[in-house]
Amino acid sequence: MKQRMIIIGGMGPQASLELHRRIIRRTSANGARDGTDFPYIVHLSLPVPDFIANESRHSEALEIIINELKNIGVSMDDIIIIACNTAHLLQFDIEQRLNVHITSMVDAAIDYASRHYKTIRLLASPTTIRTGLYDKPLKAAGVTVLTPDKDEEQALEVIIRAVISGQAIPQSALDKIPIITQSEQANATNYPPALLGCTELSCAFAEKPNTIEPMNILINHLAARGVL
Numbered sequence: 001m002k003q004r005m006i007i008i009g010g011m012g013p014q015a016s017l018e019l020h021r022r023i024i025r026r027t028s029a030n031g032a033r034d035g036t037d038f039p040y041i042v043h044l045s046l047p048v049p050d051f052i053a054n055e056s057r058h059s060e061a062l063e064i065i066i067n068e069l070k071n072i073g074v075s076m077d078d079i080i081i082i083a084c085n086t087a088h089l090l091q092f093d094i095e096q097r098l099n100v101h102i103t104s105m106v107d108a109a110i111d112y113a114s115r116h117y118k119t120i121r122l123l124a125s126p127t128t129i130r131t132g133l134y135d136k137p138l139k140a141a142g143v144t145v146l147t148p149d150k151d152e153e154q155a156l157e158v159i160i161r162a163v164i165s166g167q168a169i170p171q172s173a174l175d176k177i178p179i180i181t182q183s184e185q186a187n188a189t190n191y192p193p194a195l196l197g198c199t200e201l202s203c204a205f206a207e208k209p210n211t212i213e214p215m216n217i218l219i220n221h222l223a224a225r226g227v228l
Helices: 013-029 055-071 086-098 105-116 126-131 135-140 150-165 178-182 199-204 214-224
Strands: 004-009 040-045 079-082 119-124 144-146 194-197
Touching: 004 013, 004 055, 013 040, 013 150, 013 199, 013 214, 040 055, 055 086, 079 086, 079 214, 086 105, 086 126, 105 135, 105 194, 105 214, 119 126, 119 135, 119 150, 126 150, 135 144, 150 199, 194 199, 194 214, 199 214
Parallel strands: 004 040, 004 079, 119 144, 119 194
Antiparallel strands: none
């Protein structure tokens, strides 16, 4: 039996489904043809409380994730990934309580960004920005991090919630995010790349130029380990 990969998802489900799709696409691109060529994946799409902007619900979300991982008999032998940047705030507690290791999308993205860039623009959920999940370690690595102003932060939350609900993204919100206009101009290289620090933003801005894409960085990391 292949080593099991566990995707902790559902926060929101559109994004974790997109990560799952990209993993399968990469495996196909690497030559998978028969069912036995593909990874063994358990995808937990969990209806956890919303903590995009409400940090007080972390404990409730943590208990749901812990219980579900116990139900499937999670162990140190599993490859565990979290399909949500903000939910990486729970990583340490999950690892400590269940004696497991999580392959961190956030850590992989921080490592990549710190090796390739001196300045980045961070686009993320309100909680990710407030807690410094990305900007604290990036700044410690010598990277200048530009964070959204209040109008941009509100627009990002609108975009994130639209993706979660499967609704069309309001153009009024897109117009407030620099990635939409600046990255499509001929002189886009004059602007710092945007780190998409939320998997919903990876869905909303898929294939946009001048971005740093944690989902794809994680998949590249897994492929380099021979998992895919």
